[in-house]
Amino acid sequence: MAVEIDSETLSLRREIARARRRGWMLFLRRLGAHRSFRVGFALFSLIVLLAVFADLIAPYDPNKNDYRSLLAAPSMQHWFGTDGFGRDILSRVIHGTRVSLGIGISVVVMTGVFGVFLGMLAGYVRWLDNALMRIMDGLMAFPGVLLAIALAAALGPSALNAVIALTITFTPRTARVVRSSVLVIRELPYVEAAMAVGAGHARIIFRYILANALSPLIVQLTFVFAVSILAEAILSFLGVGPPPPAPSLGNIIAEGRNYLQDASWIAFFPGMAIAAAVLGLNLMGDGLRDITDPRLSAKRDAG
């Protein structure tokens, strides 16, 4: 069905596109001016660069034993010292950020997909709302990362299973965030108008509802990213995460635990790397939240 587009509509469309671009520029400029966002972005970018170019940056092979320098303290040769096998901690930490960020981003993507799907379903399909939300409440009743630990333990230690366990743990809260935006947005006049002119469900859902539910979702996902890095470290630390010898920040700390007396640097540095990544994400999340919805500031801290 070809529709004749007259010049007036065309110029209107151009006008809309321009306004949209201006909106984006304004948003990015505000983010750039937000001090804690800038600091967080710089910090997090640094960690991402380390993870992406780990092979080029790491001075040693992270799994190479060197029996001539066991438990060496930090020095010019080994900035972060070495562990009980003489492996270079700096190289292990750099490679470990790759595992942490990889798992973190996978959890963010999966949580985003499932959270949006379930949240939309609950918010849009009224008769499903109650049942779905009771299931989400039930999953949220497991305190902290306990559910993730149990799931990862049952499924067996691997990176994939860690992602599955963390996704199941973090999806409910994300679905809640999406649902509550949907419940507000679906009552707004412009959605009613879209329905009145006969827009299909898919169009209403993606174009009108999802597009406007995006900013609280992005803030939430930044937060999920930070929490999954912390949670992955816990899983690895407890031995139910991705298995050794491949370094992950959590399992380096777990190894370092046995050397607290003689070689506290083994546990110290990977923890600092986790803190840096999480701090960067928290600062970015703060900035995004301040700019997209200042009213949320106090609430998100409730965690």
Added chain:
Amino acid sequence: MIGFLARRLLSALPVLFVVSLVSFIIIAIVPGDVTAEIAGSDSTEAQRMEIRERLGLDRPMVEQAVRWYGRLLQGDLGDSYLLNMSVTDAVLERLPVTLSLAAIALVLAVVLGVLLGIVAAIRHDSWLDQGSMSLALFGLSVPDFWFALILISVFSVGLGWLPTGGYVPASESFLGWARSMTLPALALAITQMGVVARMTRSAMLDVMSQDYIRTARAKGLRRHSIIFKHALRNALVPIVTVIGVMTGVLLGGAVVIESVFSLPGVGRLIIGAIQRRDYPIIQGGLLITAATFVFVNILVDLAYGWLDPRVRDGR
């Protein structure tokens, strides 16, 4: 109030149902032959058969679920494979340690967090504000189990002030108990302290700009009486609302902290069970911890309803 309590209890039922179902499913998702995992790789087929029969794993899933619920309603969560006692006893015996650890951490987090938040708010935009908020952000960002190790290496290994781990029951020696709980509670509290500090600061800033505070100032009231009597009281309301959520995080965090400090709580029980594939303990520990959390949340809601009549009279 009775109606509010009844409503609240009723709404906990579906949650508990999902919790019990998930706990049941945990064993079902173990890949491969669970009995081989339990009995070890050198076990004979006959041994495995016997375990399978004892656990009812040879029955169809639905029958297993029916049995699980039948026993659950009688408070029977099965027996541990290795501990030679019932799961209920094993978990309940260790629950007080976990609960007291979480409770101490909660008090620490709230007290330290509120203090930091007040300091930041009344010295808004000063170096004190920035310092407190940096500390709060640091707390939010460090992994608590790692912070626990750092505390151990400074205060136990380095300075030798406190034990590196282990537990002394309060009935034996109160001082010993306090010493054994100090570092774990501090480590556990750090994250939530950051949360509370940030919330307190923004709530205080909010409240301090309101008219009644200006009135109090105009009346010539003392500064500390304005801050503590007038402002803080209202600023604390949002903190009360998140105590339930915080308890959950602390209970979950206690699992890891207990295993760092070798405290005999539910967490260490569960982690030990994971390493030795004692599935009924994992299942029961998960279920009882979650049920405790649901119960604590009801208590928090009741307290909140008591503080704020608008809540109990319903939406």
